[in-house]
Amino acid sequence: METPRSIGRDDCVAFERHDVRRLSSLVPFLYLNINYSRLPHSQYKAGMPPSVQLAGISAVAAFAVDRYAPKYSLGLIVTATILFIIQVLAYQGYLLVLYPRFFSPLRDLPTAPGGKLFTGHTKRIMAETSGKPMREWIETVPNDGLIRYSMWGQERVLLTNPKTLGEVLVTKNYEFIKPSHFRNALGRILGIGILLAEGDEHKRQRKNLMPAFSYRHVKDLYPVFWDKSRELMECLSSASKETAQPTEKTEKASTDPEKAAPETAEHAPGIINVGSWVSRATLDIIGLSGMGQDFHSLQDPNNKLNQTYRDVFNPGRAGRILQLMGVFLPFWLVRALPLKRNKEMSNASAYIKQVCRDLIAKKRMEMTEKERTDVDIISVALESGGFTNEELVNQMMTFLVAGHETTATSMIWALYLLCKHPEVQTKLREEIRSKLPSLNDEITAAQIDDCQYLHAVVHEILRLWSPVSMTMRIAENDATVNGHFIPKNTTMILCPWAINTSTHLWGDDALEFKPERWLDADGKANNKGGAESNYSFLTFLHGPRSCIGQRFAIAEFACILAAWVGRFESSFEEGSPLTKGELEIKGGITMKPKAGVWVKLNELKGW
Numbered sequence: 001m002e003t004p005r006s007i008g009r010d011d012c013v014a015f016e017r018h019d020v021r022r023l024s025s026l027v028p029f030l031y032l033n034i035n036y037s038r039l040p041h042s043q044y045k046a047g048m049p050p051s052v053q054l055a056g057i058s059a060v061a062a063f064a065v066d067r068y069a070p071k072y073s074l075g076l077i078v079t080a081t082i083l084f085i086i087q088v089l090a091y092q093g094y095l096l097v098l099y100p101r102f103f104s105p106l107r108d109l110p111t112a113p114g115g116k117l118f119t120g121h122t123k124r125i126m127a128e129t130s131g132k133p134m135r136e137w138i139e140t141v142p143n144d145g146l147i148r149y150s151m152w153g154q155e156r157v158l159l160t161n162p163k164t165l166g167e168v169l170v171t172k173n174y175e176f177i178k179p180s181h182f183r184n185a186l187g188r189i190l191g192i193g194i195l196l197a198e199g200d201e202h203k204r205q206r207k208n209l210m211p212a213f214s215y216r217h218v219k220d221l222y223p224v225f226w227d228k229s230r231e232l233m234e235c236l237s238s239a240s241k242e243t244a245q246p247t248e249k250t251e252k253a254s255t256d257p258e259k260a261a262p263e264t265a266e267h268a269p270g271i272i273n274v275g276s277w278v279s280r281a282t283l284d285i286i287g288l289s290g291m292g293q294d295f296h297s298l299q300d301p302n303n304k305l306n307q308t309y310r311d312v313f314n315p316g317r318a319g320r321i322l323q324l325m326g327v328f329l330p331f332w333l334v335r336a337l338p339l340k341r342n343k344e345m346s347n348a349s350a351y352i353k354q355v356c357r358d359l360i361a362k363k364r365m366e367m368t369e370k371e372r373t374d375v376d377i378i379s380v381a382l383e384s385g386g387f388t389n390e391e392l393v394n395q396m397m398t399f400l401v402a403g404h405e406t407t408a409t410s411m412i413w414a415l416y417l418l419c420k421h422p423e424v425q426t427k428l429r430e431e432i433r434s435k436l437p438s439l440n441d442e443i444t445a446a447q448i449d450d451c452q453y454l455h456a457v458v459h460e461i462l463r464l465w466s467p468v469s470m471t472m473r474i475a476e477n478d479a480t481v482n483g484h485f486i487p488k489n490t491t492m493i494l495c496p497w498a499i500n501t502s503t504h505l506w507g508d509d510a511l512e513f514k515p516e517r518w519l520d521a522d523g524k525a526n527n528k529g530g531a532e533s534n535y536s537f538l539t540f541l542h543g544p545r546s547c548i549g550q551r552f553a554i555a556e557f558a559c560i561l562a563a564w565v566g567r568f569e570s571s572f573e574e575g576s577p578l579t580k581g582e583l584e585i586k587g588g589i590t591m592k593p594k595a596g597v598w599v600k601l602n603e604l605k606g607w
């Protein structure tokens, strides 16, 4: 799911590290002031921020000293300040050192090794790819479904097995909600659509949207996916024949962030940056099949709608700093800051919302005139009658965010894996060319779904490199998970990357790329990949808050991949570090190879 690139992974982990370093020196004081509302119940129960309480105590104590022991007083203000600083330090010591060791109700849970006295596991989490430490802890720390670690003194609970995942995601789903800073920051842009709604409001929205995402409807969208895939292949065909690539200067000047991939690398003529192209194709697809509006970003990346979209959802450095501030400061304050970026965000979001509003008004009018409107998701939701126009605008914005970068990221990993495993690419091509009509023909859902090996490859890519590597929930009230007491406000970590590649769940070959695990002995595709539990595959989560677009995403991914592999033979650009197995990963809500995946395409005839 795309969100402004940086919200919501492991708190600030998703922010660029230099942003975090710059602001982290403020953490202890901001933490006291702001984070009190996120402290577990047992740590902090009163309604007033600790800093206000401490300031109050300091003032009263300074007054008392001044009045009754004047020889110890340095004047009211200085005495109060000194007392305040002493109390703040003592309180920090309690929060960071004493509480997790001696008072926390979570102290009996198995704890990840290597935590530091004051910062816990922060340093390691900041230094490594998101999800990597969790992967190691799941493998090595003996546990019964929960592992504790901490960041800046705030305890986290990592869910590690089907039993605890089942409780948090399914049976007790509504007891664990999304973090408020995530809802505030995204809600400002999206409105409260299905991604951000909670409780009964979420149930209502989900119920009304389900029909639009059912297979009965998604199957009508395959031709839309296929047409855009064909258009992408035509663009790739031209681009791969180009004699000159954009220079570094023009790439940096571009507002398309995907284009700015490697800052220093130069690429030979005709070498393709997979991320840049698939990001545009999936944006067009979600525009068309989500709301019946083609963004035309494949053909014309500079058009206003596409540019505005990129401005909102790829906030750049200034935007990232604002988002980081939103983790520590009250949201109303961050939003009210008279900054250029704040204004730009509001204007850009207002523009896209207006486009959505106009589209909905047009669709409503068309609906009164004819029986069935278009096949896009919003038209189906409109027909359900369950949403007002403004609610539909929120849903549209949500689909744009949730349904664009995720699928694009899957395609980047697909090309990475297929270039690494040319034998899989060849086998997949044989199936595609034998089972599907040519790229220029129309396609049906049944034809794509009948490609068993395609199904296996798609699922194996999604397993090994889950685009959303990590997400989180907050205990809304005191709760229990697998019999353990979980205090209110505890952060629960869900890490699809770690679960999807756990040897406990997938066996010793968990880290290997083996599409065959998704095929039964008779060659028919299966849905468990050989794992015992459904919860072993966490790419779309599970339960009432699982990805509602799962079917849509898999179908879209299968169409683009089939078109690409059927038409082109792809290999890593010569000399790329990827050819030597050197893979650096860039963080964000979706995780990708840092320098992008640049490939050489060989266009194949006869299909």
Ligand code: HEM
Residues within 6 Å of the ligand: 001, 194, 195, 196, 206, 286, 290, 398, 399, 402, 403, 404, 406, 407, 410, 466, 467, 468, 471, 472, 539, 540, 541, 544, 545, 546, 547, 548, 549, 550, 552, 553, 554, 557
């Ligand atoms: C490979 C592609 C995709 C992946 C890996 C993916 C993954 C996810 C994940 C992990 C979540 C849960 C996030 C959380 O609760 O923390 C989610 C939620 C969601 N996704 Fe996707 N997604 C993909 C594509 C799509 C597409 C194409 C759409 C829409 C057309 C979509 C719409 C949504 C929505 C609306 C939610 C919120 C559901 C709810 O809270 O009830 N996703 N997705």
